[in-house]
Amino acid sequence: MKDGLLTDRQREVLRYRKQGLTQQQIADIINTSKANVCTIEKSAMENIRRAKETLEFLYTLDAIHLCTIPAGTDLFDVPGMIFAEAEKNAIKVQYDTISLINRLRETRPQSCKARCICDDIEIYITDAGELYFG
Numbered sequence: 001m002k003d004g005l006l007t008d009r010q011r012e013v014l015r016y017r018k019q020g021l022t023q024q025q026i027a028d029i030i031n032t033s034k035a036n037v038c039t040i041e042k043s044a045m046e047n048i049r050r051a052k053e054t055l056e057f058l059y060t061l062d063a064i065h066l067c068t069i070p071a072g073t074d075l076f077d078v079p080g081m082i083f084a085e086a087e088k089n090a091i092k093v094q095y096d097t098i099s100l101i102n103r104l105r106e107t108r109p110q111s112c113k114a115r116c117i118c119d120d121i122e123i124y125i126t127d128a129g130e131l132y133f134g
Contacts, residue, residue: 005051008042013037059132060132063124066131075101082123082131092128107133110131 006014007031016026024036032038067085069078079097086093095103104121105112111119122134 001095003013005047006044010040010047012041013040014044017041056132057132060124060134063126063130063132066123066125069121071118071120075104075112077116078104078117085123085130086125089125090110091125091127092129095131098111100131102132104133 012030015028017023017121021029023041024034027034027037066089067081069081079100082100083093091102108119108121111117111121124132125127125133126132
């Protein structure tokens with residue numbers, strides 16, 4: 001491992017997976033077993049998850065907790081909730097409605113199914129109006 005949290009082998013496996021190769025195809029290319037490729041990929045994804053959590057913590061150090069979006073909320077109701085809470089704190093949100101919805105979907109894809117929020121989502125905001133989703 002040179003820089004970052006991924007080993008060279010993990011990077012290699014993720015690059016092949018990004019290209020659409022199966023675990024068996026990758027195993028054949030790098031001369032290992034499919035089970036080993038599965039383990040490498042799983043470890044890489046865990047390292048990425050932990051890195052994201054660390055960055056989320058870092059970003060929220062300069063932010064205040066704005067609100068919690070409860071599971072079951074319609075995705076299209078979220079911007080209004082965020083804008084209302086930000087207004088109470090006299091902070092202008094940096095995003096318009098569509099940008100906010102897109103950012104939420106990109107940042108927390110596992111929490112958005114169609115128009116439904118599936119998990120509680122903590123919303124943080126900086127004085128500059130930047131949002132973070134915990």
